[in-house]
Amino acid sequence: MNSGARLYPWTLTQARRIMQDTERLPHALLLAGPRGLGKAEFAAYMAQVLSCDHPDRATPLSCGACQNCRLLAAGTHPDIQWVGPAEEKKTITIDQIRALAQSLYLRPYIGQRKIIVISPAEMMNINAANGLLKLLEEPPPDSLLILVSSDPMRLPATVRSRCQRIKFDQPARSEALSWLRSVEGFPGDQAEPLLDLAGGAPLRALTLQQDGFLAVRGELLGDIETLGTGNADPVSCAARWKSRGARRCLEWLHGGVIDLIKISMAPGGTMLVNSDSGERLHVLKKRLDLKQLFRFLEAVSDSTNLLDGPADELLLLEDVLIRWSRLARQK
Ligand SMILES: [Zn+2]
Structure with missing residues (x-):
């Protein structure tokens, strides 16, 4: 420890x-x-x-x-x-x-x-x-x-x-970015998107980089898009998410939904967690209802909290993704 x-x-x-x-x-x-x-x-x-x-x-x-x-x-x-x-x-x-x-x-x-x-x-x-x-x-x-x-x-x-x-608070963005770029082997062009995905926490951004999370995030975002158009099956998607780590998938989804809510409320431009995927999120948002997004956000939080207990990860993911595919296909 x-x-x-x-x-x-x-x-x-x-x-x-x-x-x-x-x-x-x-x-x-x-x-x-x-x-x-x-x-x-x-x-x-x-x-x-x-x-x-x-x-x-x-x-x-x-x-x-x-x-x-x-x-x-x-x-x-x-x-x-x-x-x-x-x-x-x-x-x-x-x-x-x-x-x-x-x-x-x-x-x-x-x-x-x-x-x-x-x-x-x-x-x-x-x-x-x-x-x-x-x-x-x-x-x-x-x-x-x-x-x-x-x-x-x-x-x-x-x-x-x-x-x-x-x-302890997140350091200033400029301080965090220059620290990340000073880490040996850290790809400088990934510093900004990773720091945003990490909520401004530099060590978390570093861990995300070491885990190759940008590629994983690309897949997760792709899944969310195809589920929304009815071109994917939530159950097999849940199995994939489980193999990528249920917690980090749900945590990412939570941030993604917050991004969608922010875009709905202030389309002009606010800081996004997925700062490098704003366009895709704007497209996705068009099919979504704000009230239901809030409700869905709560469901994601609840499922994430349940991961601490004896709950079955696969079932939790299935539940969340089935809800998502219904929500995204309503409009
Ligand atoms: Zn000493």
Whole structure:
């Protein structure tokens, strides 16, 4: 679960703020903000720089040479722990939080404090969150809990209110684009469409590029068009979407429907998620009714949320695509 420590240009402000006064750190931090901004990497960075014996407060980076730094680099630092969902599981359980609580009440072995990172924190089930709440109410001395979440509203309010929130926002478009173009091997002409598809989050844009998502998106958009003209079968289309990854297909569809709604409401031109496919979306929109688009958007959201549970992915996709083909063929 451990992410590599990394400080991105757009997370420097947060780092400097924390390093200004490390003596008066709260017991718990909540790193909150959209996916793809490097929050987990920031948590790893904090564990590194806060345990380091000789951090450089100006940069602000750890020395890389002290005992703490060396143990961390080897992944064997006894005072730093990562908690995430066990493999193949979708939740963080109460047993994991109990184990954590026990170790937190022991003194730090070599560092000044124990640091625990819980990521993604919204994966805690309700029992785990209640267990954590007890820890937050009576924080063990010399400890720092770092919760990482791209969906903090899924955490109980009682947990959220006991953490100091560190907010992460998308960097300015120009900063994000120039960072993407500086990544070795990143095709510069894909920076803009991918950043838009990623909702402005640079690391997410990078992942989309590495997954070859522009090509996949081309196929998904093609499917949506042919379903609308009645020239494709939603059931076999659903099987294809499943093989491409149900979640990313539904997430893309959600953005695509938002684009269609935006075009309906402000045809003049607004920022689209699929910024490079505006013309095709304009054509598609002509066959659609705005009210029904809103209803369909809700259905897509519901289906995406159901992916977290035991629901059958194929059935969810079939349902969504059958709805779509009906909707698009009505006019
Ligand atoms: Zn060090």
